[in-house]
Amino acid sequence: MTHQDTIVALATPSGAGAIAVIRLSGNEAIMFAEAQFKSVSGKRLSKQATHTIHLGHIIDSDRTIDEVLVSVFKNPNSYTGEDVVEISCHGSSYIQQEIIQLFLRKGCRMATAGEFTLRAFLNGKIDLSQAEAVADLISSDNEASHQIAMQQMRGGFSSEIAKLREELLNFASLIELELDFAEEDVEFADRTQFKDLISRITFVLKRLIDSFSVGNVIKNGIPVAIVGEPNVGKSTLLNALLNEDRAIVSDIAGTTRDTIEDELVIEGIGFRFIDTAGIRDTKDVVEGIGIKKTFEKIEQSQVVLYLFDATKFVENSELFQIEIEKIKNKYPLKPLLIIPNKIDKLSVEEVVQLEVFLSGIENSKYILLAAKENRGVEELKSQLIGFVNTGALRNNETIITNTRHYDSLLKALEEIQKVQEGINTNLSSDLMAIDIRQALYHFGEITGEITNDDLLGNIFANFCIGK
Template structure:
């Protein structure tokens, strides 16, 4: 599948900037680059050491396109495992295109999405899970997702899987060997040791599978819906969380008629807050559509914040209790955070009564704050962070964030369960071997020992051009 031609692409984001990096990879990358590069010192690139940088000019005949720094990485000690050249030029769109077009005329081909990393995988520089981590690292937008991607790219996840696969493969070989001596009724694989290995594999797989619930929200962010009646301060709370005037705030009930979304990082975890239209009975057609969208956003959210006006608590307690019960009954599995807003407008006595009333709300967390003056907003952030189990992250345990890996782990766990059942019931070696082979197959899918062109195409199609 691997092509031997030389590919070229812009490795930095498109558009004008201070500098841009253009990358070439392939057996002829250095030769092609040298044909259009004039070193200020007169050096020949092909004779230079790997991992060196050279100052010179990119030329097209008599025309000088730009003064550049050219970096050389010779195979196999490069990202792709091939000869690689990276040209740091000035970030003009015109210069970028002139250089790329020049190399296309000189025999390069435009790289497809993720082709540099695909070549790194095919040349054994990365396994498949590490290659996927490259894309996750590029798209990481908070500390936690960055940390997980770095751990996976360094091989933390794949090394754990590869070790289990190797041990299982050793026992599989012994059981297969027994089949060759079936008439002599001998056992090469110690069933007690094998049973211990299967139990250990089940434990590790279960831990990795369970980590996906945390890993998925860390990677994609946690959607939080802010709901409540009109004019209770939902938009003010969103602005306080974001520390900017993101949503329009007014004393007119029903100002927010559509959902407003924005994301911030709290403790390294991404939270996507959704400010929704106020829930109430209305004949306004536009506002009714906004209220309908509110319930759609609650469906999509993983955490629900119900906000009410603490200064109007006495008159709104009936509605407050009804709406809380509706949300709890419809979404029993979602964390519900009840917030009393505008506490700067209530007396100490009213605050005590409010706290008593909130303590009686079952299956929910509750806090009091004032979004307008910022009191209690930090407490809200701490409460939201507590909904995410980041203990594994702090302990540097492996966390699964990739749905493809999750699917393969589930299938591997199912096959290992069959092996365990077979050992417990004295299943014959030939039938055990079938289940073991299937488990090994699913392990291999994760790291890329077992793959196909369609799978690789789907994975690398999601990469950016130039990586």
């Protein structure tokens, strides 16, 4: 595919609205726009300064399509690094298509997914990790994911990687130079400084890799499974959390026969709550399928909320103890929050007895809840936030959310550890240089200094057309 032609696409969401923005980019973008635009002031777009806006009409022969505002951005001071024109027209779907079709007939090409951002990357306006952050920013649906995407788009992550890569490249050059003077047995690279650099790179890589566990759940939302026996208030709790009647509530056991999911943002972090079918022995085929799905959803969740009916605790405390231990043993790595519901129906003495029981359960937390009365819901939200390590987010540290970056960082760390081992064992410079080159390669993969068409195709295929 050529990137020298002029492309056009709708930059705003498809469908009717107050306004729509149609974007053109390429060496002849201004020329194409000028030929179809009649300014109310009579000015020619090609003669106007960059970053200016002009009122006029889009004309097809002697037919006026719409009154528009045209924004002009001249290279290299544009998003793509090329000449860019943005046409703000009325949001009629008919008008949008008429303008786009007009430019296609005149010689423009329809942009492919993410092609404007791809051109920005190819023209050196942004690196590859910043380009990927553009897609993350567009898809961000809570404060935390927005903050991470903004930091990455501004180059926080890529600048950190670029600095490490530059320092490693400098030492690599010295080691390569040693190979040219192998017979003289000289060392141009100070091994003490090199060892310090490798230790520093190792520390940074491990920190970035560790941040992925936080970044991934922030980006995709934290799945929380609400489990328990039938009719203990799981659906009531979901409705209380969402502040709406999302799940059907009744006194009939087994009402929820399938998993119900919905999302809630708590302090800028997205949580995806999964109301599951009640766990019990049943001969009902449909309910049995729902229970099977319940265990599948627990496997996928990051946090498990185990609900039980507090009014049945006195008679069944041993049974609840067995059920809780069963969940802990089956999912030992998942945070477990034990929630006795309907505590508003207990006496003061029974509440005390219940808390003594819950305090004795190791490696778990509990909250007393009365979901119908909305008691304990806010405390539950606070506990859920406590399961997320938001320290790095508050401190504005670099957090990795992209699986491709995570994979490249792991591979880079593996090569750096080989270099570290080579230093410790006095490995020859030629063998150490191989590992350094591989580490540099994986660093370059992240920022796009090393890339290929297949990689770019996979990345930009996930973009929307007008971006």
